[in-house]
Amino acid sequence: MTLLKPVAVVTGASSGIGAALARVFAANGHDVAVVGRRQPLLNALADDIAASGKARPLVIPMDLTRVDSPVRIGHELGAHGLEPAYIVNNAGYGLVGRAAELDRSAQLAMIDLNVRALTDLSLRFIDSLARHRGGILNVASVAAFLPGPGMALYHATKSYVVSFSEALHTELAPQGIHVTALCPGPVPTEFQERAGLDATKLPRLLTRSADWVAQQGYDGLMRNRRVVVPGWSNKLLSFVVRTAPRRILLGATDRAMQGRAAPPPRWPKRRELD
Amino acid sequence: MTARPVVLITGASSGIGAALARLFATHRYELALVALPEPRLEALADEIAAAAGARPTTLPFDLTERDVGRRIAERLVALGAEPEFVVNCAGFGLVGAAAELDQTEQLAMVDLNVRALTDLSLRFVDSIERHRGGLLNVASVSAFLPGPGMAVYNATKTFVLSFSEALHRELAPGVRVTTLCSGPVPTRFQTRAGIRATLPRVLACSPEFVAQEAFAGLMAGKRLVVPGVGNKILCHLLPLIPRAVLLPGKFWAMRFSTQPPARRTLIFSRRA
Helix, strand or coil, X not given: CCCCEEEEEEECCCCHHHHHHHHHHHHCCCCEEEEECCHHHHHHHHHHHHHCCCCCCEEEECCXXXXXXXXXXXXXXXXXXXXXXXXXXXXXXXXXXXXXXXXXHHHHHHHHHHHHHHHHHHHHCHHHHHHCCCEEEEECCHHHHCCCCCCHHHHHHHHHHHHHHHHHHHHHHHHCCEEXXXXXXXXXXXXXXXXXXXXXXXCCCCCCCHHHHHHHHHHHXXXXXXXXXXXXXXXXXXXXHHHCCXXXXXXXXXXXXXXXXXXXXXXXCHHHHC | CXXXXXXXXXXXXXXXXXXXXXXXXXXXXXXXXEECCCHHHHHHHHHHHHHHCCCCXXXXXXXXXXXXXXXXXXXXXXCCEEEEEEEECCXXXXXXXXXXXXXXXXXXXXXXXXXXXXXXXXXXXXXXXXXXCEEEEECCHHHHCCCCCCHHHHHHHHHHHHHHHHHHXXXXXXXXXXXXXXXXXXXXXXXXXXXCCCCCCCCCXXXXXXXXXXXXXXXXXXXXXXXXXXXXXXXXXXXXXXXXXXXXXXXXXXXXHECCHHHHHHHHCCCC
């Protein structure tokens, strides 16, 4: 049997929290494989990490909304003599607007990425994670803790991620596999642009940098924390929304989302459409 | 010519779905029933035809297929029908450690419980609104807590709850959106999931009772319906219990409610 080298696989590593996580894993001496859609950005990140004196990450250009992508990632790793010790499911996106009016196939693709690919990658490499006493870091969001009118699908996918990861945390503990759900508040990255959020209107009190959030996520995973919510204000928020009445929350979220949608107003009320 | 309104019910061939179909039929709604192609779907349609007069349209489709939403929509157009109510009842669960259950089946669960439900929830909003109808999504009390021993299932139901509650707000007041969070109901669900037939007595409700509660809640435009006093209390308590206590407890509970030894050892044996 050939020995495969352990590697930390980071998805959605082209930019934002994913790129920051790849850097943190590399800085802590892990070999890294970066997965994303944009090869030039991944190459630049890999060069950057190599220039800092660490091993150059393996670049795997891949669109994770494709159903067969997790299998192909496995093949790609195997072909380079690697197997996962850590899986970092960071790839994901959100869309702002009323679910009935947003493009339906884009929303179903969000499920394929945020839910299906994450579940697939979390479960596919368990044997290898156990062999290396590694772990799974699933990037969710504080959006997981409350339903989100104006961002309904995104909030729902993230609540899936937290529920699934918390259950896995308990199930995989006997095998020595760490499982952590990272639930950041707003982090200024390309996420906002893709979602249709106005990046200048992020709530200052809740906003943290990608680097800091990535470091918190890494530390939490190493200490096998079940859920990591970076920042005291986000911790407070996630505690409050867990106990607050849903009816009040739904109204508040709805109004907050409408205030943050990027101009021009791309979010008409259903009745105004008729 | 305008299309005639129908009630589209998925997972209609048994359990809560069948009970809901009978209930809508007794209230004189025309039905379109979606289920896997199997004899009991036609049998139910015959039974309803005998009792209520009109025979429901049967749509034998596998909802785990990715383009099934489009194909259902095309069939309805061909039949000159369009949904007035959509009832997403189709779903299944699997008991066991996620890492040891069949992965393809678990991803099919995501495709059904999450993807198909979302597709059908959003696809017919215009026609639902035209007919002043509504959307009923079937979740579970499992939505209120993560489920070690049933990880993917509980997560899919958490998705359904979050998504449907947001939709309730987004589509008000033109479209009613109700989430049904039932406790254990003795149906084929348990057999499929691998749960022993003995359900917690205080929580268990009959499919007919659950369907009745859901129907009334949907018509009244309620956001959430939790049938049974025991389940209502459970839903309020679960978010308050610290997860660190709840999760290991849940894992042990699942361990003892699964089927006899052969399966249990398979599921819970530790890897070498």
